[in-house]
Amino acid sequence: xxxxxxxxxxxxxxxxxxxxxxxxxxxxxxxxxxxxxxxxxxxxxxxxxxxxxxxxxxxxxxxxxxxxxxxxxxxxxxxxxxxxxxxxxxxxxxxxxxxxxxxxxxxxxxxxxxx
Amino acid sequence: xxxxxxxxxxxxxxxxxxxxxxxxxxxxxxxxxxxxxxxxxxxxxxxxxxxxxxxxxxxxxxxxxxxxxxxxxxxxxxxxxxxxxxxxxxxxxxxxxxxxxxxxxxxxxxxxxxxx
Numbered sequence: 136x137x138x139x140x141x142x143x144x145x146x147x148x149x150x151x152x153x154x155x156x157x158x159x160x161x162x163x164x165x166x167x168x169x170x171x172x173x174x175x176x177x178x179x180x181x182x183x184x185x186x187x188x189x190x191x192x193x194x195x196x197x198x199x200x201x202x203x204x205x206x207x208x209x210x211x212x213x214x215x216x217x218x219x220x221x222x223x224x225x226x227x228x229x230x231x232x233x234x235x236x237x238x239x240x241x242x243x244x245x246x247x248x249x250x
Numbered sequence: 251x252x253x254x255x256x257x258x259x260x261x262x263x264x265x266x267x268x269x270x271x272x273x274x275x276x277x278x279x280x281x282x283x284x285x286x287x288x289x290x291x292x293x294x295x296x297x298x299x300x301x302x303x304x305x306x307x308x309x310x311x312x313x314x315x316x317x318x319x320x321x322x323x324x325x326x327x328x329x330x331x332x333x334x335x336x337x338x339x340x341x342x343x344x345x346x347x348x349x350x351x352x353x354x355x356x357x358x359x360x361x362x363x364x365x366x
Contacts, residue, residue: 166352178341178356190351223293229352236283236302237345237352241295 136162139228139242147248153214156245160207160228166190167209168239169201172223181224184209185231213247221249253277254342254357262363263332270317271327271360273342279303282346284325285354286316289339298340301325329362337364 140159148154160167169181180193184203201211207228213220223246227239255274263269275284286298301309301316309316317326329336339361343354 168352168354170354170356177358178343178354180353180355183351183353185351191353193353225293225295227295227354231352236300238285238297238300239352239354240297241287243292243294246293 139226139240141224141226141242141245143245144243145246145248147250148216149250150216150218152216153212154216154247155210155212156224156226156247158209158211158226158228158242160209160226161240164228164230164240165207166229166231166237166239167203167207168227168229169209169211170225170227171195172225172244173219173221178225181211216249218249220247222247253355254344256340256342256357256360258360259358260361260363262365263329263336265334265364265366266331268328268330269332269362271329271340271342271362273325273327273357275323275325275342275344277323277344277346279346282344284316284318285343285345286314286325286327287341287343288336289341289359291338295341299327332364334364334366337362 166185168183183191203209223244225244227241229237229239282303284301288296299311315328339359342357
């Protein structure tokens, strides 16, 4: 079974631009979560989508948004990019059948550099 | 307050020896899950092991075991017979049911370096 895939793997943008990152979950997984990883802040939860609905959101500004499609694929968008948005963005998927034992499996990440 | 604390920023271990990576957590929920992930330099987070708060036995997965001490709120990862490929960042994470959905809270990580 294929793992979580993320595209693109690397991205360079300039301040003020917007960017869209894509995540394809493991087949059969219904939940997709996004995380931002930076050297200063570590790993931080952005949001989770389940059945095309945002189920939970982390403490990030409204410039960060996402969506999930009917096939569980997810995209996240960052508008008006700032230098501080440079990070590794990780997507994780899970079955979301039993909350207690649900395990998230991560993709390889998209490394975003904002110049 | 930090919910997940990993006090060892970096550690060395000799190849073939065992190593323990520390993790303490803080939660008032009686039901929670604890996870360990490995992150090689490539960036991908690899799931290693899971421990539920109600599990009576310590979790084991191959060379990985979790030393779960609930009263002390610690969930240390033990890697037996270290291999060079074990060199990576290791993250402890927790999911609390009081947070809706699947949100994981991560510790700061421990960089493990295996010496030949």
